[in-house]
Amino acid sequence: xxxxxxxxxxxxxRTFGALQLFFLRLLRHSPFVFVKRFRLVVFQVYNTGVLxxxxxxxxxxxxxxxxGLQVYSNLKRFNAEDTVGLFTAxxxxxxxxxVLTALLFAxxxxxxxxxxxxLMKATDxxxxxxxxxxxxxxxxxxxxxxxxxxxxxILTAIFTTMGILGAHLVAVELLxxxxxxxxxxMQQTLEPSDIYEGIFKSVVFGxxxxxxxxxxxxxxLPTAAGVSRATTRTVVVTAISVLILDFMITASLL
Amino acid sequence: MASTxxxxxxxxxxxFIEVRNLDFCRGSRHIFxxxxxxxxxxxxxxxxxxxxxxxxxxxxxxxxxxxxxxxQVFIDGVDIGKLNLRELYKxxxxxxxxxxNGALLTDMSVxxxxxxxxxxxxxxxxxxxxxxxxxxxxxxxxxxxxxxMPGQLSGGMERRVALARAMVMDxxxxxxxxxxxxxxxxxxxxxxxxxxxxxxxxxxxxILVSHDVKEIMEVADCSYLISNGKVAASxxxxxxxxxxxxxxxxxxxxxxxxxxxxxxxxxxxEEQLLGRDEK
Amino acid sequence: MQQTxxxxxxxxxxxxxxxxxxxxxxxxxxGFGNYAGSDxxxxxxxxxxxGSLKPRSPVSxxxxxxxxxxxxxxxxxxxxxxxxxxxxxxxxxIPDDSDATILTAGLMGSQYMALQAGGSETxxxxxxxxxxxxxxxxxxxxxxxxxxxxxxxxxx
Numbered sequence: 173x174x175x176x177x178x179x180x181x182x183x184x185x186r187t188f189g190a191l192q193l194f195f196l197r198l199l200r201h202s203p204f205v206f207v208k209r210f211r212l213v214v215f216q217v218y219n220t221g222v223l224x225x226x227x228x229x230x231x232x233x234x235x236x237x238x239x240g241l242q243v244y245s246n247l248k249r250f251n252a253e254d255t256v257g258l259f260t261a262x263x264x265x266x267x268x269x270x271v272l273t274a275l276l277f278a279x280x281x282x283x284x285x286x287x288x289x290x291l292m293k294a295t296d297x298x299x300x301x302x303x304x305x306x307x308x309x310x311x312x313x314x315x316x317x318x319x320x321x322x323x324x325x326i327l328t329a330i331f332t333t334m335g336i337l338g339a340h341l342v343a344v345e346l347l348x349x350x351x352x353x354x355x356x357x358m359q360q361t362l363e364p365s366d367i368y369e370g371i372f373k374s375v376v377f378g379x380x381x382x383x384x385x386x387x388x389x390x391x392x393l394p395t396a397a398g399v400s401r402a403t404t405r406t407v408v409v410t411a412i413s414v415l416i417l418d419f420m421i422t423a424s425l426l
Numbered sequence: 427m428a429s430t431x432x433x434x435x436x437x438x439x440x441x442f443i444e445v446r447n448l449d450f451c452r453g454s455r456h457i458f459x460x461x462x463x464x465x466x467x468x469x470x471x472x473x474x475x476x477x478x479x480x481x482x483x484x485x486x487x488x489x490x491x492x493x494x495x496x497x498q499v500f501i502d503g504v505d506i507g508k509l510n511l512r513e514l515y516k517x518x519x520x521x522x523x524x525x526x527n528g529a530l531l532t533d534m535s536v537x538x539x540x541x542x543x544x545x546x547x548x549x550x551x552x553x554x555x556x557x558x559x560x561x562x563x564x565x566x567x568x569x570x571x572x573x574x575m576p577g578q579l580s581g582g583m584e585r586r587v588a589l590a591r592a593m594v595m596d597x598x599x600x601x602x603x604x605x606x607x608x609x610x611x612x613x614x615x616x617x618x619x620x621x622x623x624x625x626x627x628x629x630x631x632x633i634l635v636s637h638d639v640k641e642i643m644e645v646a647d648c649s650y651l652i653s654n655g656k657v658a659a660s661x662x663x664x665x666x667x668x669x670x671x672x673x674x675x676x677x678x679x680x681x682x683x684x685x686x687x688x689x690x691x692x693x694x695x696e697e698q699l700l701g702r703d704e705k
Numbered sequence: 706m707q708q709t710x711x712x713x714x715x716x717x718x719x720x721x722x723x724x725x726x727x728x729x730x731x732x733x734x735x736g737f738g739n740y741a742g743s744d745x746x747x748x749x750x751x752x753x754x755x756g757s758l759k760p761r762s763p764v765s766x767x768x769x770x771x772x773x774x775x776x777x778x779x780x781x782x783x784x785x786x787x788x789x790x791x792x793x794x795x796x797x798x799i800p801d802d803s804d805a806t807i808l809t810a811g812l813m814g815s816q817y818m819a820l821q822a823g824g825s826e827t828x829x830x831x832x833x834x835x836x837x838x839x840x841x842x843x844x845x846x847x848x849x850x851x852x853x854x855x856x857x858x859x860x861x
Contacts, residue, residue, distance in 0.1 A: 326723030
């Protein structure tokens with residue numbers, strides 16, 4: 173029993189170390205790919221970012237709307253409906269925006285990246301590249317990694333904006349909160365540093381979500397079962413990592 | 427490219443590829459034990475063996491996608507174990523590999539697949555690339571399919587495209603991994619003919635990994651039979667047919683039981699059925 | 706080639722949208738830049754207790770926001786809080802004997818500084834100090850006082 177726990181722990185640390193080395197490998201190739209293979213990166217920004225935009229816009233709008241509704245109904249008891257804008261914007265900019273965008277990204281784009289790379293491996297496409305003397309890391313993995321890193325902060329900004337507009341729609345247009353109060357309260361209390369915190373988080377989450385997606389894909393067992401396992405793991409591991417990191421970043425910035 | 431050529435100036439020895447005392451284990455399974463074989467320049471060499479004897483593994487060792495536990499692989503007299511990554515990639519440009527299922531890049535058209543090595547390694551103009559690619563596609567009879575995606579092709583066509591791609595850099599060595607598996611007789615005939623033509627017309631050294639005895643007899647100049655991690659027999663296919671060794675006879679004539687047992691290693695049948703091994 | 710164009714166009718739009726969203730977030734949801742381009746002048750005020758007044762809290766006069774707190778320090782000699790705030794240059798005729806009070810917006814709201822006009826003929830200018838100040842009303846103290854007085858009320 174103890175032995176098994178020890179083995180599992182050892183395996184975890186080993187995987188973690190391998191992930192770090194993989195990360196360094198990607199970083200080493202990144203400048204070259206970014207400068208010389210920018211086209212590939214653009215294509216992946218399209219693949220991961222542009223194709224996620226509908227999901228992000230719809231989810232952002234509705235989450236903002238529901239937040240507005242909940243916050244409103246609770247604040248009404250204190251006669252403080254005017255602060256609806258403040259509370260929703262605060263929550264969206266600092267926490268909900270970055271975290272939910274990262275989770276949605278993992279579900280929409282992360283799984284696509286993992287299964288794409290996993291399938292390329294399963295169908296020998298990566299070996300074929302190796303044999304054509306093309307290193308698949310800079311050709312296949314790094315553009316996807318960089319594309320994700322670029323896409324996530326942009327998606328987060330769009331998500332947060334949509335959320336605030338959604339809250340505005342519900343609170344101001346439907347529930348009759350004063351427009352001036354809604355924005356005034358928000359602007360008086362929210363500081364640029366709050367927005368920067370959200371951006372910082374989204375950059376970190378972008379790196380983590382993209383890294384885990386390409387890592388799982390690249391290390392998938394080259395079988396149908398292996399690829400499906402890799403996509404599942406992408407979502408699970410990304411969700412856990414993002415939430416833990418979110419807590420750590422928030423705690424360290426307070 | 428010029429520098430590559432200089433570095434790898436052919437010494438014109440008969441042995442193009444030499445595998446010396448090769449050992450390789452995967453997990454606890456000993457796949458190769460002290461394996462020795464040579465592949466002659468300009469010939470078609472077949473490597474045969476039953477499924478699971480590690481034929482594909484051998485190809486990966488020759489191209490150093492895998493690293494042997496012991497022993498060396500020489501290509502043109504150079505120990506590829508001593509090459510760094512850069513030199514290895516340079517060396518690999520001299521290889522063309524046809525994978526078991528083609529391994530075309532699924533997100534590109536047929537044309538782009540064939541053009542891929544050119545775009546990655548050369549600075550040819552688009553016009554020149556177009557010219558080269560269409561020539562190669564014409565050679566495999568698929569010029570008309572240039573704009574199709576790999577998903578739209580049949581298995582045989584996929585393999586022909588992959589062959590065009592393997593040839594596009596004008597390699598010195600062409601490696602075919604199970605080129606005949608799962609093809610209808612017509613496609614099979616086409617591939618056999620193509621393999622022969624590549625070798626005869628361009629003098630490309632070819633390595634053919636397969637267990638289709640009939641097709642091998644037709645194309646190969648020389649063949650090796652691998653069994654139990656060793657070379658069990660070698661020689662021209664005709665010689666092989668005449669050989670009396672049990673292993674060779676079993677393989678060449680497709681007998682179910684023999685030195686290669688029908689049953690995989692298992693505990694005693696009666697014991698297991700009666701449940702005596704559960705303790 | 707047509708496909709490449711679509712990808713590039715889509716990506717370009719996507720990035721522009723992101724920049725737009727970011728611009729919206731930094732300028733519309735925060736007080737960022739409300740006073741950034743405009744001319745301001747700095748004034749100080751000393752308080753015994755500032756409650757929860759913070760940098761960026763608004764400074765208002767007659768209910769209109771005319772400035773913003775930029776710095777809150779503690780003077781260890783006089784044991785007082787020194788609040789530095791900026792006022793917009795267009796409001797340059799505020800009497801220098803005006804008094805500053807720290808108030809709370811609503812029951813639970815954040816605190817802000819309110820100026821009440823005095824009657825002097827000289828006006829506040831850059832570097833001057835508001836001399837008459839009134840400390841923040843600390844809610845806990847109020848509640849304490851209330852409990853205390855109701856206690857004594859019972860005894861009577």
